[in-house]
Amino acid sequence: MIRVCAQTWDELYAGMFMVDVEGWSMTIFNDCDELNYCETCLSIDGRRWSFDSGDRYGTDPLALLSMWEHQTLERLLKAL
Structure with missing residues (x-):
């Protein structure tokens, strides 16, 4: 996973965050x-x-994630 946007997750705080996976x-x-x-x-x-x-x-791909997957993805995004 690579961050494509200029700001980090924490710097953005609210808005669109772009990644390449x-x-x-x-x-x-x-x-x-x-x-x-x-x-x-x-x-x-x-x-x-x-x-x-x-x-x-439920058609949003993130809605299909389990709680553990959702938390893991969020943790990975914050680490970028």
């Missing part, structure tokens, strides 16, 4: 130092997922 570009919303939702995911081959407020609950 094995070729996937992800934009994640940092809500007051908490991992909130995924705004977009884009793969190398052009597959794309984008947040839409009209989507059914």
Whole structure:
């Protein structure tokens, strides 16, 4: 995982945080130092997922993570 944005997780505090994970570009919303939702995911081959407020609950990729996975991802993002 590589941070793509200029600011660290702590410096941003609230806003969009961009990372690259094995070729996937992800934009994640940092809500007051908490991992909130995924705004977009884009793969190398052009597959794309984008947040839409009209989507059914649970379609956000972060909503599919277990509590342990969510906490681990948040810890990794804070360490970048």
